[in-house]
Amino acid sequence: MQSVFDQGLPPPCPAPFNLAAHVLRHAEAVPEKIALSVLRLGGSEDWSYARLAQAVRGTGAGLLARGLRPGQILLMRLGNTVDFPIAYLGAMAVGLVPVPTSTQLTAPETQKMLDDLAPAAVLRDPEIPCADHPNQIRLVELAMMRDLPPCDWDMGDPERLAYIVYTSGTSGNPRAVAHAHRAIWARQMMIEGWYGLTSEDRLCHAGAFNWTYTLGTGLMDPWTIGATALIPEAGTEITHLPEILAAHRATIFAAAPGVYRRMLRGRNRLDLPHLRHGLSAGEKLSPDLHRQWVETTGTELHEAYGMSECSTFISSSPAHPARGAALGRPQVGRRIAILGADDKPVPQGEPGTIAIHRSDPGLMLGYLNAPEESAARIHGDWFLTGDQGAMAIDGEITYLGRNDDMMNAGGYRVSPVEVEAALAPYPGIEQVGATEIEVKPGTRVIVAFYSGPRPLSEVELSAYLEPRLARYKQPRAFVHLDTLPSGANGKLLRRALKAYYPQEADT
Structure with a gap:
């Protein structure tokens, strides 16, 4: 048998369609239900579905009143506050x-984006x-728009451009990934295939409002089915999250692996009486x-694999927990294959890409x-992810x-070329290579290796990069080396750099 998963296509996206209208489709049916709670240890700021829908549609009306027109691009430079998703959906x-x-x-870095996008405006x-x-x-203008008479939904072709996200590329230049309005329709496959989410759930996401992982998993997906989204307020210490989850009755928790790692540090037990399970994505668990x-909380943790170009499409779930070290299985409705060098599916069990x-919505x-x-x-x-995997019989x-x-x-996916280009001009550096190093089990960091006449101050190198890179x-x-490893053609061998990392190094 070949490594192909195909259990049928999902229902087609209806037309006409609007992503924001789909996300807030329950606002009229449950206007007083809490859609969003911004959490703190001593309480929360609550937004009902009616209040949220009014703020989104008022913002849309205000943006049109500023002379903006459908199809124009808006660069968002807003902070980790509720203003972000309101402006995002309002647009x-x-x-x-x-x-x-x-x-x-x-x-x-934003100047490069402005040059690339030519946006009509910046939300700032x-x-x-x-x-x-x-x-x-x-920001103050955006806040004033919320009370304007609500806009009409801009209904149209689900294939039309809805939003753009940036991901780094191997060329060193971040790439602008364009998504259609239908992208939110496709996320319904995650509801059962990863979340096990119901309208009665209270899903807490640990990420910032302006992270695409949070926007999708933490906000839009719960709203799409009429559930309640919980987001810790900006500045919340990760060490306080267990108490916040318990106090606000979170039933599902979503975060990147690094957050789970810090929550568990120094704890033998986490008492989370309402939690059904956790969700992990963003990097390998x-x-x-x-x-x-599992041992500390008594609850399961379900991992998902995806990318900026297609969100998540392989995952474990409450209905189908992962087996052993496997990621999980493709979500029902997805068509997934493991391809060999000839771009054809390999036999089950063999590695490939x-x-x-390409038809995935x-x-x-x-x-x-x-x-x-x-x-x-x-x-x-087929769309090639660039990642390697192997598919079992099931x-x-x-x-x-x-x-x-x-x-x-x-x-965040980061290109080594972008890091190297930022560091290369520093005086005393002849060649530089960047790679990811696992400094201890489950903890990976970016390390820069460089050659030059002598070792340089790490403090000064960090200070040099601070205004140049996020x-x-x-x-x-x-790490200073006499020479960096290279192939016969003189090309830097980044994958060989890991062997030169000093095991005693303290990061």
């Missing part, structure tokens, strides 16, 4: 195209770094961390302004690693 409600971005980006918190743009809509969570069928429209790069990812009927997929040099820092892209350690 899509009227057919505008928001681009969520990390607050950690520097002004020079003045405290968030951003390069200059002639049309900036300030180590078997040891998985085991610790994880691929998703969650797959991106393409990379913005990069048709050749978009086409290069499609091989016949469809379970084991993740075998990336087949490129991409790094993962706290759930925090999550910055190396946590620097």
